[in-house]
Amino acid sequence: MGHRADQEISTVGQAELIDGGEDLLMPAAAWEVGEKLLKGLLFKDVPLGDAGQAQAFIDAMTLSEASEIAELQESPGREAFERIRDAVKEAFVMFSAHDAPSRDDLGRMLETKLPQVNRYFVAPEPTAPHFQGEPANVFEDAPFIEPLPKDGTKGHLLEREALRYGMASTRYPNGAFVVTDLNSQKQLGFKWGRSPLASGVALSICSYKEATRRLLKRIDVPVPHGRVFSTADRDLAVQYADRIGYPVVCKPVAGLRGIGVVANIQNREELEDALTLYQQSQLGDDDFVIEEHVPGEDYRIVVIGDEVVASVVRSAASVTGDGMHTVADLIEYKNRARQENPHLSSRPITLSESLQYQLKLAGLTFSSIPEAGQTVLLANSANLSQGGDSFEIADEMHPSIKELAVKAVQAVPGLGFCGLDMLIEDHRKPVWEQRCTVIELNAHAAIGSAQYPMWGTPAPVAKKFFEATAAASEITLPEHQSKRLTLRFDIRGRVTGVGYRKWFGKRARRFGLTGYVKNASRKRVEAVVSGPADAVSALGYLATTGTTKAVITSVVMTPVEDPLMEQFQVMKTPTLRGLLRRVKRQVSQLF
Template sequence: QDGTFSAPTGPGLGGHLVLVPAVEFLTRHLDGPGTPARPITYEGRAANSYDVEPLLPFAAPSGEIKFASPLIERAALCHGLNTVRLSRMTLLVDHPDLGSPLCFTPSKSAWTGVPSHRLSIDKELTRGMLADADVPVPQGRAFQPGQVEEAVRYASSLGTPAVVKPRNGIHGTGVSTDLRTEADVRAAIANLDTTAFGDRPFIVETYIPGDDYRLLVVGDRVVSVVLKKPASVVGDGASTVAELVLEKNRWRLENPHTRGCLLAFNDEAQSWLGRQALTPQSVPADGQAVRLGSAGNIAAGGDSIEVLDETHPSLLDLAVRAVHAIPGLDHAGIDLMGDHHSGADGHPAAVIEVNGNPATSFNHFPLAGTPRDVSTDLVLRSCTLAGFDPGGPRQRLSVRIAVEGRVHNVGYRQWFARRAETRNVSGWIRNLPEGGVEAEIAGPAGDVWVLASSAAIGPQRASVTRVTTTHIPEQHSPGQFEIRK
């Protein structure tokens, strides 16, 4: 541990190999079956099974699939809307009967104003606005980075466990919960220095007991509720904690959302093991829960369980009121502490954050519970606000795709044709004399969507600047795809 070796008494260097820090890497590269033999459950629910293969064109080298914007495009295309891809993050949706195009980024629409989004980022301002609207929130205060002693004293004055989090944080980074001693609060504040928020204001607030939820509000209704459980494993009486983490990570690799955010033995995980008198080499008893994280942060290895159908109506109403408390906000993710079975009357509940740019991937792909197609909710809501009804979803699509950018002499047509041949589509692709590439494809909606959305990626040497996808009458023989001159 001090970087030196003692003189060995036997063969070798006298040390031993420690693989715990590499557990995330090992999960991705160890040989073995595609899925673990032992079934995994979440809050008593069996793990969901997904077809990851169609989404692999959108996977980054880390394994994370960047599919929020493609899922918006899928919803638009399946409802007969044309699309213009300006970048991997920016999408225009149009139709001849729309007055003007609708603009989407991965989780925002044109109906989310910049001022309202800025307000939602500042957690201190948000808490004040929610309190003014009689939405229950934790008691708390913001502090500057140098006000450690003042923050510790304030936490002690609350008379309850405390939470420390960045004032303008995202993705649960730097959030520490259930802090019961001054030492816990100091450690949490010090932990901020290991994040990008170390030199920025932070918040100390009361810890609300209960579970952590994300309620996605679109317009006047909640379209998904995800229970977010902190990172953990459950013992089987034979495996070490490290082995349990490897096993659970193999399941996370089978989920399109969690395959990019595996459990790891970082400082927070090691700290939680210490609080439970455990190490990565410990063998927990059968059924023993071992906690590895503080907040219910899916990106840090937490579990996502969709529970909309079981959620008490009072919590749904509370989430809608929270969104309406922020002027100009039409949809948002509401982070709430409470009990979804009991509701606001049967258990203390409070809104802890409003997310004006909410992630939607875990709504589509929860580890357990009913998947929710919230991208369709967002697209249809935008159409409603624009005074347009696109009608129901289509099972088959026929589209023309125009691709602009550096797409000549880089193998783009061959790249596209190979992907077309793996999908159940027909059509053709050709170079245009004035530059660019044009394709026509027809087939099942899911297959056509994957090709249309991945057209913005292209082969390694390509540089795509714009992709326009327009609906056309179907006119190709099934199963035939060709490269035209």
């Protein structure tokens, strides 16, 4: 889609990137060149509606841009680019035609097609998100974390800290890993973000929201009034909400990532809609909680031992209008900004039924064009997994709020680490001047949100978490961490004859690493990898995945001397014929 200053509406060209029911391979280069074509057509004074000049411009740009990119030389990359190029031409040629799509046509297209579209582009693109004049944070390790599975980032960050302290690590494909202190031979076991700092009992208590609420209420930690209901008690839940008064919150009794949560429900009709949405969610068969909606901003406070080490205030997913772009445009480019954040890249704003419900409450649709400066809320809960924004503010938080947070965490036996959720009116004021309410305790490591806030100073949560875990096991860590690593990878499983070495070498080179990979035996591959700690440790995590035919059982990473190689090499496996020739040569030399 494209806009020109002297034109009121945009037009649309579609590129179907599916062939025979299967998705076409979509190189990033094809996408980038497609965007350059549209921007060039809009800003190079190519006459609107002039198909000949548009085609000439596209052909010239294709020669100068696309033909120089290796990924676009052969199918299917070439085919993907050609479809994008044709869509750009179609949109541009129709831009000022008499039968060009109207705003209503554009709206119908967005409402019906958008849920099926993974990505699109507009020109000019919306301004990148800012907060109080500051752009979003940029993180150097984002390219290395981006390929990792969403739920594995927590564990990877902890493993990276251990490797930087000179430890060895054995990683398994189920998210578990064990790090070994090479001096004392003591070991620490982790599973995703779970560690010895949180006991099984603590995990069980925190995962059941009603048990947590009752425990905290017993020690005078403020919690919202609420009750648990089964799915068969829907009418009783509505009556209870009527009795305690609106607004209320509906949420699963045991859940993660804000799934099924609907906040700030204003009346019975909205509650009925919220309960229907809950039943349609993936937790819809579970018990749910109806509780009072407490005013205040949503905070995730990270507590390790008796110290608050980070605090992130979260705001609900939103976009800001500019008077030119549609809500759909603004969502697309807000998601692009989130892709630059290691924690938020796998948590985009999704075009869900709950999002459409939120837009409906505001009288908007995907094709609406908000006024400049207008904030459009896209969710009713401040959850990062639902597209929310994050701001690190621990340095500004009043000491009395920190004391309350520590008190709440210490109420749960065996909980040495916690991500505590609170609703606070103003984090700079003491608790006795406002209402501060604890709404949830999370025993699973809440590392990423504080380590990678969208705005504010990042907190080294993973480092402090790992250091506390080591101290609890009486492991003495070195005074400094290494910025570069050289590790020997011992990779076991079905890893020979399945293209694993080639796959491994491609990713090592993509990360800018040096070293080598080779077959060590029929069920074992060995590699030595050297480079920045962020990249080497991320490759260690990826090594447990491999090709579709590979089955990895374990990856052991041990510190070794740097082989000082200039590039990364995939060493060939000697063939039987080659071995026979070598034996013949050796025998002939003896005689």
